[in-house]
Amino acid sequence: MRHTRTVFLCAALIAAPVFLHAQGGPAAAPGAAAKSAEFVPPRTADGKPDLQGVWETRNAAAFDITEITEGHEIPYRPEALEKEQKGPRVDPIAHCAMPGVPRITYMPYPIQIMQRPGYVIFMYEYLHDQRIVPTNTGPTNPAREHLDGVDFWLGDSLGRWEGDTLVVDVTNLDERSWLDSARHTHSDALHVVERYSRTGPNTIRYEATIEDPKMYTRPWKIVMPLHLNKEAGFELREQECTEGDDGRPIHPPYRPAPHGDVFEFPRKYPSTQGASK
Amino acid sequence: MKYTIWFAFAAMVAVAQPAAQPAQPAKPAAPVKAPAPRAIPRMADGHPDLEGIWQPRTSGAAYSILPHQGGFFLGGGSDTGVVEGGVLPYQPWAMEIVKDLTQHMEFDPTGHCHYEGIPHANYFGFQFFQTPTHIAVLYENMHARRIIYMTGSHPSDYLAWMGDSRGRWEGDTLVVDVANNNDKSVYDMAGHFHSDAEHVVERYNMVDHDNINWEATIDDPKVFTRPWKMKFPLRRAPKDNEIMESGCFEGERDAVHLVEGLAIIPADHYKQ
Numbered sequence: 001m002r003h004t005r006t007v008f009l010c011a012a013l014i015a016a017p018v019f020l021h022a023q024g025g026p027a028a029a030p031g032a033a034a035k036s037a038e039f040v041p042p043r044t045a046d047g048k049p050d051l052q053g054v055w056e057t058r059n060a061a062a063f064d065i066t067e068i069t070e071g072h073e074i075p076y077r078p079e080a081l082e083k084e085q086k087g088p089r090v091d092p093i094a095h096c097a098m099p100g101v102p103r104i105t106y107m108p109y110p111i112q113i114m115q116r117p118g119y120v121i122f123m124y125e126y127l128h129d130q131r132i133v134p135t136n137t138g139p140t141n142p143a144r145e146h147l148d149g150v151d152f153w154l155g156d157s158l159g160r161w162e163g164d165t166l167v168v169d170v171t172n173l174d175e176r177s178w179l180d181s182a183r184h185t186h187s188d189a190l191h192v193v194e195r196y197s198r199t200g201p202n203t204i205r206y207e208a209t210i211e212d213p214k215m216y217t218r219p220w221k222i223v224m225p226l227h228l229n230k231e232a233g234f235e236l237r238e239q240e241c242t243e244g245d246d247g248r249p250i251h252p253p254y255r256p257a258p259h260g261d262v263f264e265f266p267r268k269y270p271s272t273q274g275a276s277k
Numbered sequence: 278m279k280y281t282i283w284f285a286f287a288a289m290v291a292v293a294q295p296a297a298q299p300a301q302p303a304k305p306a307a308p309v310k311a312p313a314p315r316a317i318p319r320m321a322d323g324h325p326d327l328e329g330i331w332q333p334r335t336s337g338a339a340y341s342i343l344p345h346q347g348g349f350f351l352g353g354g355s356d357t358g359v360v361e362g363g364v365l366p367y368q369p370w371a372m373e374i375v376k377d378l379t380q381h382m383e384f385d386p387t388g389h390c391h392y393e394g395i396p397h398a399n400y401f402g403f404q405f406f407q408t409p410t411h412i413a414v415l416y417e418n419m420h421a422r423r424i425i426y427m428t429g430s431h432p433s434d435y436l437a438w439m440g441d442s443r444g445r446w447e448g449d450t451l452v453v454d455v456a457n458n459n460d461k462s463v464y465d466m467a468g469h470f471h472s473d474a475e476h477v478v479e480r481y482n483m484v485d486h487d488n489i490n491w492e493a494t495i496d497d498p499k500v501f502t503r504p505w506k507m508k509f510p511l512r513r514a515p516k517d518n519e520i521m522e523s524g525c526f527e528g529e530r531d532a533v534h535l536v537e538g539l540a541i542i543p544a545d546h547y548k549q
Contacts (some may be wrong), residue, residue, distance in 0.1 A: 096390070096526035098420075112424075114413055116328065116406050121413060128392070128422045130415050132404065132520060152522040233429065238437035240392060241526065 041164055041198035044115050048135075049164045049198050051113045051120065054234055055226040057206075061106040065180040068106070068224045074184060080215040084185045091183070092176050096241035098129050098153035100177030101170045101192050102208040102222065110229055112236050120159055120166060125236045133159040133168050146171045151188065153177055166196040179210075187214040202228040315486030317449060320407065325449050325483040327405045327412070330514035333491070335359060335400045341467035342507060352466075361506040365469060371500045378468025385466050390525035392421050392438030394462025395455045395477050396493045396507055404520045412444060412451070417520045431456045436473055438462050451481040472499035487513040 041049035061068045076084070093099050099107055109126035122131040131154055137144055138160030146156050146169075156172035175188035195207040204226040211219040318326040337345065338359045340352030347354030357363065367375060378384055387393050393400075401418035412425040425444040431454075432441060441457035455477040463470045475497040482490040492508035495501075 098522075098524060114406055114408070114411075116408075119406065121406050121415070123413060123415075123422060123424070128420060130420060130422050132415065153524050154522055235426065235429070236424065237435065238392070238439055240438060 039198060039200050046117050048115065048161060049166070050115065051166060051196055051198065051204060052115050053113060054229040054236065055111045055113060055204060056229055057106045057108070057224060058227055059106060059224055061180060061222070061224065062103065062108055063180055064182040065103075065106075065184050065222060066182075068222045070221045070223065075217045075220055077215060077217055080187075084183065084215075087183075087185060088176075089183070091178055091181055093178075093241075096127065097177065098127060100153055100173055100179075101131075101155050101157070102194060102210070103177065103179055104129055104131075104154060105194075105206060105208075105226075106224065109239060110234075110236060111226070120168075123236060125239050127239060127241050129154060131157050133157045133166075135159040135161060135166070138167070138169070151175070155192070162195075164197060166194075168194040168196070170194065185215070186210075186212045189214045196226075199225070202230065314484070314488070317483050318486055320409065322409055324409075324446050325451070326407060327451060327481060327483065327489070328407045330402060330404045330518050330520060331489060331511040332402045332514050333400055333509055333511050335509050338507075338509065339397075339400045339465060342465050342469055343467070345467070359507050359509050361508065366502045366505055368500060368502055371470075375468050375470070378470065381468070382466055384468065385463060386461055387419070387463075387466075390419065392419060392462065394438050394458060395423070395440055395442070396479065396495070397462060397464055398423075398439065399479075399491065399493075402514065402518075402520070414442075415520055417523050419525050420523055425451075425453050440477070447480075449483050451479075451483075453479040453481070455479065470500070471495070471497045474499040481511075 044050045044052070059067055066072045066074065098104065104124055104126065105111065107124070107126040109124060111125070112123040114121040114123065118134060118136050120133045120135055122133065124130065134144065137158035144158065146158065150156075151172050151174045153174045155170040155174075157168050157170050159166060159168045161167070170192040171190075173186070173188070173190045173192070175186065175190070178185050189212050191211045193209045193211075195205075197205050199205045205223070206226050207221060207223045209219050209221050210216070318328075320326045336355035336357060336359055337352045338355075341355075341358065342360050343358040343365065344356055344363050345352070345354060345358065365375075382388070387397070392398070398416050398418070398421050401416055403414050403416040406413040406415070410427050412427070414423050414425060416422065421439065423439045423442050425442040427444050429443065431443060435441065435457050436459040437457055438459055438461065440455040440459075442453050442455050444451055444453045446452070458471070458473060458475045458477070460471065460473040460475075475495065477493050477495050479491065479493045482492075484490055489511040490508070491511050492506055494504050494506050496504040
């Protein structure tokens with residue numbers, strides 16, 4: 001089952017660029033935006049658009065973010081690009097670090113969104129990452145401001161509803177995270193504004209504005225759809241990075257593990273169960 | 278080896294911090310003498326609403342679930358531990374292994390940034406998000422997480438650090454059946470362990486708005502001679518508390534020891 005899903009995701013990854021190319025890539029996004037005006041999203045008990053369910057991306061942005069970047073180009077400052085090329089060459093997720101935002105969203109693993117009054121909870125299968133986003137924040141209701149002087153791999157997320165769109169303002173992001181496996185990087189000044197809007201019964205339009213004055217000459221955008229997983233009885237499973245099992249095909253460690261299962265206790269169970277009872 | 282010891286030490290300190298406060302009282306927490314306990318909050322379907330952040334009072338269970346002295350792995354002491362009767366009914370072969378594991382804290386998988394498993398994860402603060410069909414439990418420590426499904430049944434093709442949780446209501450008590458546990462997670466830093474035959478039944482008995490009595494019955498016929506019980510109270514966290522990010526793995530450079538754990542690496546492996 002587990003492996004079936006991994007294989008499926010890998011297949012999806014390979015197929016996605018071709019598919020997107022045929023569709024014209026992110027250029028197809030404005031069409032989706034226009035659709036959102038027509039689509040009336042289902043609502044939760046408190047009247048907010050219902051984003052709940054298990055969602056998946058079907059693109060290869062985890063390998064190269066420019067696939068979903070508007071204009072397919074990142075507006076680097078020349079000095080930032082030079083710094084990036086001299087920077088670390090090993091992807092932090094190879095060390096089981098969390099991927100950061102927005103990268104966690106397009107990692108090729110399912111995402112479960114849960115909504116409770118005042119909160120949207122993102123549960124990522126990848127590395128059992130999670131984000132608890134309060135939705136009562138923002139200029140109109142500054143219940144909580146961004147924290148001061150502390151960075152997180154997944155940043156500090158503050159949410160608000162703008163009409164039927166969930167807007168999540170993310171700062172305090174760890175400067176070590178990368179945007180993809182192609183070593184597109186950012187600085188500690190990274191500021192991401194994510195927008196989630198339902199565009200159809202099975203889709204969410206995900207848009208993120210990426211701003212980092214130390215790295216880029218202007219804010220730039222990524223746009224992609226999230227697809228609802230409709231497989232009956234589908235549940236998130238456990239994905240643990242340090243075991244070198246499920247994570248391995250995605251980000252192999254420096255060298256192959258000597259055994260299939262690398263973390264073993266030096267204990268053996270009696271060959272006959274209950275022999276010593 | 279040097280790195281392993283250092284890492285084990287670092288892990289010890291890291292784990293010590295969250296548990297230091299609840300570990301202070303040597304006796305079980307005295308009942309809170311609040312003027313009038315607030316009533317149990319309820320969902321639309323009438324079941325208790327457990328949503329919120331809960332702080333366990335574990336008497337230093339992260340160090341040892343059995344009675345232990347202060348200073349044991351840097352932890353505060355506990356005269357009682359959290360195990361009913363203060364004894365774990367190990368089979369003789371398992372008892373021998375525990376004696377050894379207690380001397381080798383570097384085997385503790387949480388020191389390698391693995392999930393703690395159930396019940397171990399419950400020694401640390403967590404947040405419930407509740408719907409009639411599923412309850413998400415988001416732990417701060419190790420950014421661990423599980424979803425307690427109120428529907429369906431345990432999968433048959435799956436073992437996991439956090440197992441597979443299926444819940445049901447018995448009156449005001451949430452009963453969670455945790456199966457599909459792997460044999461790698463442990464109960465504490467003192468080497469108390471189980472096999473993949475472990476079956477945990479947790480009971481979250483909501484007493485009032487701010488208090489849950491939690492207990493777990495643990496059965497593992499491969500390791501123990503009989504089922505045994507563990508319990509401690511959970512108290513609602515102050516209103517402005519939030520679950521923050523605990524990364525554990527943060528670009529660790531000693532990946533050989535961390536990723537490989539203590540696997541036996543063939544002597545010629547590095548020559549390849």
